[in-house]
Amino acid sequence: MRTRNLSLILLFLLAAGWIGHTLTSNLVLDVHDTKIIAQKDWTGVQTEIWLPVLYTHIVAASVAVLTGPFGFSQKLRVKSPGWHRRNGTIYVLAVLIAALTALYLSFYADGGVVSIIGFLLLSTIWFAATWRSVTMIKLRDYSGHHAWMIRSYALSLANTTLHIWLMIGDTVIGLDHITAYQFAIWICWVGNLTFAEWIIRRGRSRKAVPLHA
Numbered sequence: 001m002r003t004r005n006l007s008l009i010l011l012f013l014l015a016a017g018w019i020g021h022t023l024t025s026n027l028v029l030d031v032h033d034t035k036i037i038a039q040k041d042w043t044g045v046q047t048e049i050w051l052p053v054l055y056t057h058i059v060a061a062s063v064a065v066l067t068g069p070f071g072f073s074q075k076l077r078v079k080s081p082g083w084h085r086r087n088g089t090i091y092v093l094a095v096l097i098a099a100l101t102a103l104y105l106s107f108y109a110d111g112g113v114v115s116i117i118g119f120l121l122l123s124t125i126w127f128a129a130t131w132r133s134v135t136m137i138k139l140r141d142y143s144g145h146h147a148w149m150i151r152s153y154a155l156s157l158a159n160t161t162l163h164i165w166l167m168i169g170d171t172v173i174g175l176d177h178i179t180a181y182q183f184a185i186w187i188c189w190v191g192n193l194t195f196a197e198w199i200i201r202r203g204r205s206r207k208a209v210p211l212h213a
Contacts, residue, residue: 050108057101061159063094068153088137092130095152099127111182118185125189126155147200154196155189162188 070076070087077084106119133148162184169180 050105053101053104057098057105060094060098060101061156064091064098064156065160067091067094068156071149072153092134095130095156096127098156099123099130102126109185111178111185114182115185118182118189122155122158122185122189125193126152126158129155150200151193151196154192158189158192161192164188165191 067087067090071084071091076087100123102119102123106116106123109115109119129148130152133145133152136142136145136148165184165187166180169175169183170177173180173183175183
């Protein structure tokens with residue numbers, strides 16, 4: 001139990017730290033979008049649409065990343081089921097908004113078709129996994145709901161791991177920036193989902209072990 005609580009605390013700190021970095025760098029320090037404008041290839045991009053959609057995505061994804069860890073707290077779920085449901089509703093709505101805006105943004109990703117397909121798959125699976133978790137709870141399949149929420153939140157953290165893999169591709173492997181970006185786009189969500197499946201299967205195997213020989 002202590003290990004689980006520590007994991008949730010570390011997860012929350014990771015989420016809060018990443019949100020602080022993302023919101024500060026995009027919405028506070030760069031209020032005139034100078035960094036985005038300098039880095040982006042604006043060919044065929046309608047900036048009056050793209051930028052508001054981007055900021056909507058950033059805010060919604062940040063809310064999802066921040067509320068997600070609370071949903072995995074067994075203590076909160078047992079002591080305050082109403083709060084758990086409200087937090088879960090906020091998380092789901094945030095993910096749906098973030099995933100839908102990500103679908104639009106995917107078509108303008110740097111790196112061409114490889115990047116576009118990677119982001120489209122990430123956004124679609126993120127949306128589907130989150131919606132599946134909702135259907136599971138409506139069916140009172142609590143185990144299924146928990147498993148799909150793990151998958152959903154793993155995808156909520158894809159942007160975080162994307163930047164980690166991008167750094168590895170750039171500095172450790174030595175790829176050029178676009179190739180490293182394409183590599184990071186795919187490995188961030190495929191790797192996160194793989195890790196989520198390991199967590200789910202590990203939890204199921206523990207439950208399957210009898211308490212007494």
